[in-house]
Amino acid sequence: MPSLEEELFPSTPGKVKIDRTHTIHRQFHRCFASTSTMFLWALFLIALTASYLSFQSFVDTSSKYFTASWGGIQWEKQVRNSALIRRPAGMSVLVTGAAGFVGTHVSLALQKRGDGVVGLDNFNSYYDPSLKHARKKLLADHGVFVVDGDINDARLLAKLFDVVAFSHVMHLAAQAGVRYALENPGSYVHSNVAGLVTLLEACKAADPQPAVVWASSSSVYGLNSKTPFSESDRTDQPASLYAATKKAGEEITHTYNHIHGLSITGLRFFTVYGPWGRPDMAYFFFTRNILQGKPITIYRGKDRVDLARDFTYIDDVVKGCLGSLDTAGKSTGSGGKKRGPAPYRIFNLGNTSPVTVPELVGILEKQLKVKAKRNYVEMPGNGDVPFTHANVSLARREFGYKPTTDLQTGLKKFVKWYMSYYGYHQHGKRV
Numbered sequence: 270m271p272s273l274e275e276e277l278f279p280s281t282p283g284k285v286k287i288d289r290t291h292t293i294h295r296q297f298h299r300c301f302a303s304t305s306t307m308f309l310w311a312l313f314l315i316a317l318t319a320s321y322l323s324f325q326s327f328v329d330t331s332s333k334y335f336t337a338s339w340g341g342i343q344w345e346k347q348v349r350n351s352a353l354i355r356r357p358a359g360m361s362v363l364v365t366g367a368a369g370f371v372g373t374h375v376s377l378a379l380q381k382r383g384d385g386v387v388g389l390d391n392f393n394s395y396y397d398p399s400l401k402h403a404r405k406k407l408l409a410d411h412g413v414f415v416v417d418g419d420i421n422d423a424r425l426l427a428k429l430f431d432v433v434a435f436s437h438v439m440h441l442a443a444q445a446g447v448r449y450a451l452e453n454p455g456s457y458v459h460s461n462v463a464g465l466v467t468l469l470e471a472c473k474a475a476d477p478q479p480a481v482v483w484a485s486s487s488s489v490y491g492l493n494s495k496t497p498f499s500e501s502d503r504t505d506q507p508a509s510l511y512a513a514t515k516k517a518g519e520e521i522t523h524t525y526n527h528i529h530g531l532s533i534t535g536l537r538f539f540t541v542y543g544p545w546g547r548p549d550m551a552y553f554f555f556t557r558n559i560l561q562g563k564p565i566t567i568y569r570g571k572d573r574v575d576l577a578r579d580f581t582y583i584d585d586v587v588k589g590c591l592g593s594l595d596t597a598g599k600s601t602g603s604g605g606k607k608r609g610p611a612p613y614r615i616f617n618l619g620n621t622s623p624v625t626v627p628e629l630v631g632i633l634e635k636q637l638k639v640k641a642k643r644n645y646v647e648m649p650g651n652g653d654v655p656f657t658h659a660n661v662s663l664a665r666r667e668f669g670y671k672p673t674t675d676l677q678t679g680l681k682k683f684v685k686w687y688m689s690y691y692g693y694h695q696h697g698k699r700v
């Protein structure tokens with residue numbers, strides 16, 4: 270019986286039978302003997318090592334942002350339950366940045382009126398994550414589930430849209446704060462530009478496409494001196510990287526509206542404050558320092574002009590967010606193509622009455638019954654603008670937006686929350 274080798278290479282009469290092992294060895298030697306082939310082998314090995322290393326670094330980078338704390342039957346059940354609509358003609362809303370200050374309040378308000386809400390937040394450590402976890406707990410107590418994940422995680426977003434046909438996305442996740450850009454500029458690009466595009470891609474691909482309402486910022490008015498700021502004013506002189514990424518967001522959302530038919534509403538918030546607020550904002554850390562007897566730094570503009578802000582109470586901003594969601598027209602795209610024009614809107618959400626920073630400190634002193642140790646400093650060039658002042662007539666016309674809380678009343682509510690959250694007695698002593 271012929272061997273397998275003989276079957277493949279039958280011996281022909283008159284010819285010497287081929288010795289395969291010998292031939293392979295010879296070819297192998299010939300191959301390596303040639304210098305150019307050796308060079309090619311070396312190149313191949315280098316390319317192999319390089320691609321292995323870059324794959325490793327890709328895996329490392331991805332896992333830094335996307336720790337797989339989502340997925341599974343139990344997780345999907347939590348997402349579905351949280352998205353349940355409990356009122357006629359209600360909406361199901363994906364709220365990004367839900368463990369953030371504004372996100373928590375908006376999620377609670379939506380849930381309270383019977384809408385379905387699913388939160389998404391990456392709990393980053395830009396400021397104390399324990400505050401974000403406390404907000405998550407508050408939301409969980411009200412039946413709102415916050416997914417721990419990053420808006421750059423396209424797989425997670427696709428999964429969420431797969432589990433729930435969200436009618437709306439309230440996009441509040443962002444790298445906030447103006448001064449931090451000097452320290453960590455990449456975080457602004459990561460969340461406010463790359464993350465925004467990943468989220469819009471997911472919205473574009475979703476069927477049905479949701480309407481998107483998202484937080485831009487009053488900072489887009491940059492160095493404008495015309496007041497009050499109106500939506501039609503120029504926004505091409507940003508004073509900070511934060512402002513520049515928010516302005517980029519307005520342009521990016523416009524293209525998704527134009528090409529893919531996404532319904533877009535951009536909201537320019539003006540210095541939002543209130544209970545469960547952000548520890549990186551002046552009213553918050555002034556309160557902490559005053560209570561601890563530490564000095565506070567108050568910036569002044571050119572010629573010792575006081576800085577002023579159009580401080581807007583959180584409940585007013587929440588009303589503006591819900592009004593925007595309620596009046597957002599439908600997206601018109603499907604399968605990545607638009608079937609007709611979709612709305613593209615931008616609104617100021619401010620208070621319309623700026624207050625200077627020293628006045629703000631005066632109100633805090635009264636509420637806390639402690640004198641502040643004021644340290645006036647000329648404003649460094651760190652991205653802050655000298656003043657903000659909103660014209661809100663567009664939002665008033667479109668959905669009846671009317672801010673009703675003045676700074677005294679709003680700060681009183683903030684201080685009450687601060688004292689109870691951080692465990693202070695009424696007279697500023699810690700419990």
Ligand SMILES: NC(=O)c1ccc[n+]([C@@H]2O[C@H](COP(=O)([O-])OP(=O)(O)OC[C@H]3O[C@@H](n4cnc5c(N)ncnc54)[C@H](O)[C@@H]3O)[C@@H](O)[C@H]2O)c1
Pocket residue numbers: 365366367368369370371372389390391392393401418419420421440441442443444445446459460464484485486487537538539540541542547
């Ligand atoms: N609070 C204000 O005064 C103010 C003013 C203008 C604009 N805004 C904008 O409003 C929105 C909400 O602001 P806020 O004050 O609640 O800030 P916040 O920092 O409290 O909330 C933002 C949340 O988004 C999360 N987040 C950040 N990057 C993320 C990412 N890549 N993936 C998932 N989650 C991410 C954060 O962990 C945070 O909980 C932001 O877009 C902010 O830029 C706020």
